[in-house]
Amino acid sequence: MECLEFRRLCGSDPHNEDPAFVAHAESCSHCATFARETRAFDTVILEALKVEPAHPTVMPAAILGEEASQPRQAFWRPVRWLGLAASVVLVAGLAAGIWVGTSSDTLARDVVEHIHHEPKSLVTTDVSVRSEDIYRVMNRAGYRLRDDVALVTYTRTCVFRGHKVPHLVIQGRQGPITVMLLPEIDVARTISVDQDGFVGTIVPFDEGSLAVVGEPGEDLDMMTAQLVDGIERSK
């Protein structure tokens, strides 16, 4: 193997184990130095490529559906407020990782649990996220958010009860307010949230619901009204 060919191959793969490649490195000190420098260069490339996720990578339970991580017997516990036929459907739905029905108590609890899973969302800041990120997250759910509604400082598509939902954080007077648009989780009436120091409501919205949760003392009624007015279906 000639030096030119060696260096060309080395540039493509400095860890080449071809016998002719290895033999040339052993016989040519200049090329051996070139190979060492290229491998050292690759060490820096590797370190550079190891970026860290800004948000915690979603846990499998959030993908499979919150109930999927419960003990097996929970799948068979009768859900008394549903009829028998609906219970069968619920169990089948759980096997597929998708909620079919919902209890108002557990929905509020699950929203707060979801907030706990994303602690980095709860930052008081005046730095907004990019408008294209808000657009993408909302549009994925079939909605858009008017620009003037609120300062959005966090936006992400999250898996909640097996559904992909927009999760936003807006800034209120008392601190960050979590907004979760739940297009496929309908509620018959407004549900209060009061858990772990979080307060808020889950209101019927379009064919699903909207969760707005913040700090005590926040005027969440006004914020909820602004959001209900400011979220519309994308065309």
Added chain:
Amino acid sequence: MVTARDAPARQGEFEELIRDLRVDLFRYAFWLCRDGALADDLVQEALVRGWRAFDSLKERNAAKQWLLTILRREHARHYERKRLETVDIDGLARSQEALLARTQRPEVEDMRNAIFRLSDDYREPLVLQVLMGYSTKEIADVMNLTQGAVLTRLSRARKMLREALGDADTRASTG
């Protein structure tokens, strides 16, 4: 048909499978699209699709390549929907400054910025080889190229990075 009794075992198996892959999936997605928020979305989407198609994965030790293929397809789908024709490299670099700058070492930060500026054709094979440990044959299969084309792109990618970092050194010494 999966019964409710099979579901927990299947879920546990999937969870164990992706436990070690999640961070690398994010890194691959990030270098594919150069956007941290979008990379997050792509990984989530790939994991959801992977879970739904889990029964089709026959060889568990092929999981990494399988999920990468799903992720890559999801990325392509995203850009088909957006129909992006031009990419503002400087705009992208500014928006990802925080993610790119999370390192204590200036040479690593410079390298990150240089990789960020490589075009897709050169950046992706480099990421697959150096970060994901793929052979040139595996890269050729993923990217639907000949091995020769992969070798050429890898060599040119390293050359472009050296040139870019040579420029960075010059700016640093004269600035």
